[in-house]
Amino acid sequence: GAVVSQHPSWVICKSGTSVKIECRSLDFQATTMFWYRQFPKQSLMLMATSNEGSKATYEQGVEKDKFLINHASLTLSTLTVTSAHPEDSSFYICSARGGSSGSSYNEQFFGPGTRLTVL
Amino acid sequence: AQSVAQPEDQVNVAEGNPLTVKCTYSVSGNPYLFWYVQYPNRGLQFLLKYITGDNLVKGSYGFEAEFNKSQTSFHLKKPSALVSDSALYFCAVRGYNNAGNMLTFGGGTRLMVKP
Numbered sequence: 001g002a003v004v005s006q007h008p009s010w011v012i013c014k015s016g017t018s019v020k021i022e023c024r025s026l027d028f029q030a031t032t033m034f035w036y037r038q039f040p041k042q043s044l045m046l047m048a049t050s051n052e053g054s055k056a057t058y059e060q061g062v063e064k065d066k067f068l069i070n071h072a073s074l075t076l077s078t079l080t081v082t083s084a085h086p087e088d089s090s091f092y093i094c095s096a097r098g099g100s101s102g103s104s105y106n107e108q109f110f111g112p113g114t115r116l117t118v119l
Numbered sequence: 120a121q122s123v124a125q126p127e128d129q130v131n132v133a134e135g136n137p138l139t140v141k142c143t144y145s146v147s148g149n150p151y152l153f154w155y156v157q158y159p160n161r162g163l164q165f166l167l168k169y170i171t172g173d174n175l176v177k178g179s180y181g182f183e184a185e186f187n188k189s190q191t192s193f194h195l196k197k198p199s200a201l202v203s204d205s206a207l208y209f210c211a212v213r214g215y216n217n218a219g220n221m222l223t224f225g226g227g228t229r230l231m232v233k234p
């Protein structure tokens with residue numbers, strides 16, 4: 001089946017630093033990738049949708065200058081949390097949607113998540 | 120806009136008993152519905168989906184879900200619960216935003232299966 005990986009799986013950083021999270025579709029091409037944020041015991045909240053080669057579409061209330069998203073290739077999207085603060089601590093999950101024909105076409109597959117802790 | 124409601128924050132069931140996790144949805148057009156499971160500190164794992172066809176959908180790990188159009192529901196069920204089924208379950212519906220189709224999730228239901 002389609003596999004999505006995230007790196008790192010967890011990260012601890014100091015307040016004010018920037019953190020980059022990678023999301024890769026390992027065995028399919030993903031024209032669209034999604035970034036979600038999940039607080040403890042809560043649901044996934046969509047932060048932004050990125051299409052390969054174009055700017056990400058951010059959901060209302062998400063600061064695009066703070067959460068930089070790059071989707072430079074059909075298998076890689078990155079989320080950079082700039083000048084992180086403790087309130088940015090959360091579980092970040094990416095999802096990739098298959099964009100070509102085949103079993104992964106138009107289906108969303110989820111990465112294992114990245115736990116960010118900002119001290 | 121589409122929405123999903125999971126009315127129960129937590130469902131408790133004894134091992135071996137049947138379980139039901141409830142989900143209702145609102146979406147324009149034909150619904151594409153999904154169930155995912157999440158274990159602690161892990162991403163979402165796909166369980167099953169309804170696109171069209173038979174209202175009873177069978178999925179992974181013995182789970183099934185029944186689509187009921189008149190009640191706009193898509194409840195997750197399993198005839199005999201296992202302790203290892205204890206996890207967080209999310210119902211989702213496919214909808215659309217400016218970037219194309221995307222999933223909207225319910226608030227999640229924590230399933231606790233006790234020995």
